[in-house]
Amino acid sequence: MRIFIHYVAALALLTIYGGQVCPLIDTLTIFHWGSLLLVTFTPMVVLRFLLEPRVVQSAPVYDQPGRQFLLEFSLFAIFGLFLSIYDTVVLHFPPMESGAKVILGFISFGFFIGLDLALAREHKNGEAIIRDGITPPEASSYTTLTRKFSTFALATVALTGTIVILAVAKDVYWLSEVDMAKDGMMAQLLIMAEISFILAILCTYILTIIISYTRNIRLFFGNETSVLRQVHSGDLSGRVPALTRDEFGEIAAHTNTMIDGLRERDRIKSVFGKAVSPTIARRLMEQEEKGVSLGGSRQMLVILFSDIRNFTSYTESNPPEMVIKDVNAWFTEAVASIQDHGGIVDKFIGDGILAVFGLDGDVAACENAARCAMDMQARLQGLAPNLCEPMSVGIGIHKGEVLAGIVGSPERLEFTVVGDVVNTASRIEGMTRDLKASVLISKAVYTDLKTNMDLSDWRDYGAQTLKGKAEPIHLFGLPME
Template sequence: MKKAKKALSISTKINFAIFLSLSIMMAVIVVSYGEAQKVDRQLRLLSESVIPLTNTIANVNVLNLEKEIIFDRILRHYEESNPDLNLIKSEMVKFESLDKEDKAEIVKAQKLLTQTLDESIVLEEAKKLANIVPLLKVISEQTESIYKSAKIIVAMEEGHDTEMLKSHSLKLDQDVDELDKLLKETLMILEKISSEEANMVLLGEVKLHDASLMVALLTFITGIVFSPVLTKIIIKTLHQLTDGVEQIAKGDFEIQIPVLSSDEVGVLSMAFNSMANELKTKEKIKTIFGQYVDPRIVDRLINESGDVESPEDGKKIMTVFFSDIEGFSSLSESLAPTTLVKLINHYFSIVSKPINETRGVIDKFIGDAVMAFWGTPFSDENRHAHDACQAALEQFESLKSLNLEIPDIINVENNEININIRIGLCTGEVVAGNVGSSGSTSYTVMGDTVNIAARLESANKQYNTRILIDETTQAMVKDEFEVRKIDLIRVVGINEPVCIYELLSRKDLLTVEHQNLRSNYESAFKHYQNREFSIAEEFLNKALVVVPDDGPSMVLLKRLNYLSDNPLGDVWDGVWNLSSK
């Protein structure tokens, strides 16, 4: 009993010759296209630049010859015993007219050359014309010099000043000879370029003709021998696959391709259907979980089969962000629960936008607090601190519009609610990855950097500041943002001291008032660190004259009063311990 024949594969139905023929055809077409582009550039260079430029320089040469002839006639008239001044004047008018036309032609040539060199479509070919640029400049200068010398010689002839006439005539002859030499050199260069480009065009045309003949021959052989087989076996299914791909590109993941054979085309159809089903599932997951988890994390979970790095191998340098609403407890007590939720949802939408737009990842919402982070693989490893600072400043700009919208959000006419926030930023090493139980995990970051960011957000309350950042963040953004050094502190739970700065604005946007405030405050802090408390107090009083309610100045002044009543010991590291979180 004979075994059933296996379905013929496409590779059996279509022999190696078709593959080879098509490959050769494609290679020839690619080469032909390149040659056609090159020929087109060369033709454009010839027709639009080289030939017009050659004609223009030739006109300049002709005009200079005519000027020489006319000026020579003028000098001969002067040599006559009784020169006809009216005739000389008429000749001078012709000379000046030709000179203007001559200069206009030179300007025309310069403009044409500049335009050619500026055009992006002309590449290596146009570089050959670059040698003419200095020549045209010298030709222009020489033409002007000849005109001035001619005018001087005419004036001397009229004034019968024979002493200087000979030297000026000699200079004029030298200038004319030099100009003739320059024009001939320019024309020779253009002639050489024209010849080279014409030869290249002819060679390119021969190559194109040969390539066209080869493509036609291969197309004929392929069409006669293999087209019926190809059409019968795969064209119909390929059309269906093409239509299916277009539908998927439009977001229709319900598309399915009928499987009509068990060969490679059939396998391709089944693979397409499987892909469409997988995309449908992934899109559904992204739609659902993208509302709860950053879409980029969802993408990584889907595309990498959930293989996001574990905390053990996820150590990274990131910038961590914490924010909190001032007086949230009082706000929550003054509003009904549903109204409060509505307002908080609006607030989260407003402050989330700058984070998302600067490639940050919102880790979580904790009551009214927001935790976010910037770093690889979600943002540029060299820009994460910059992006975090940018987002922090933009949030305060967004709050202005939110506070204007609060009456409409909570349906009141007279609004006494004004939302303000505090932000802490810290840059350093974190442990990033999936954290949680075997049944429930989340992608987050952990470590001292996270804790310090949270403490800095809270420290704003003590210093009456808006945004506090650590020294590492300051070092990464100091060239693009304005900051003020505030204090050297030890926060609760962290042994290492932290030098903190206030983020003020983008670079060069600080007002003169706040520049003076920063200068006085940082001078005061420097003397405070050196235990020169009386000098520090003087600078703090100057700072408070500039901005009477400046929080850091009042905090440091109060600390100086405390230290005057409670003198320090001999050993002091300049670090102030914060007693609260």
């Protein structure tokens, strides 16, 4: 419908245009001049519909708008040339006085119609790309918005100015033959009406182009901002399809690169969060943003150390695949329990786990660690039917001041806790074998538990000398069942 309106309007306006700018054409009747235009337009329209599928629709998506413009503009220019030749050869009109004006009229309509249909093609292709999720092939050319605007502005000014000058020149010629004393006022009114009509037509076409381009810009910005809103809300599943090969397309490509970077960042955070505790991962990333500074701060923390008993014989008597499967099953349950009770997994040490409670200032760290230890043992019992053989785990808990912070080098960082309390917790876990206990805690931990937990099932194991420690330590614990 858009094409039909453009071509019918062009036929009608060119019929009027001829008489407005050319005194020679003005000598013809409207029917005669209109018939010549109709004969010219008929094969042009037929040829247009034959060429469009081959020239425009078969081209890459990015190249179609440009080809649409060239098709429309070329047809108007070529058939305008044919008509000007007819004027010169058959009607014997001077080529510079009539033929050039005919060609100019056809070129002007070809320019505005071609540009509007090209913008319509660009909009249609853009909607299809967004709707169907098409990834267009690379375009053969790149045209900046500055070049597009400047070309349109210069061509519009040149065509508008030339047509107005030709109309004025024709009117001056006409005024030379008018009796100004008698018909001067009427002649002036007719000239003003004529110039106003020409400017109204030109302004209408210019406004049409502006509206079409504004509609395309709205589509381009909507395409970009809708995905950016998703990114702002945390949804990185979208991509910005590049609808054009200009700055809008470049912005879309850079936005997609940014989204890919954010996806990679989240993937790294996800993998990093699986390698270390999410809390520790966050602290390391915050430290990296501030600038790497090795070291830490003294904190009063509760340290939980667990270890699989007789793991060497366990690995010797079972296939490696089954050992890995069982250990992973246990680690899965143990980590879930530690996180459920507000603890942080510092690291895996072979078949052992070092966990920290109270890193964020939790006053119930001792209670949480003790309840976590009991829950870990309960979860281990629940795993028993799925293990290749029974698994026994000892858990030791101690409380004290440690240095919590970053160790390593600027190239490789690790957040950990360092101090005698950590070593003591490991030694307490080692004593679970000798004392036949499933969980052992130091007196420092036990003292904090007395007011918050039922300790009737806990046994007092008295002062015990730990391996490598000069001073004995008072232990309490849960006997093995």
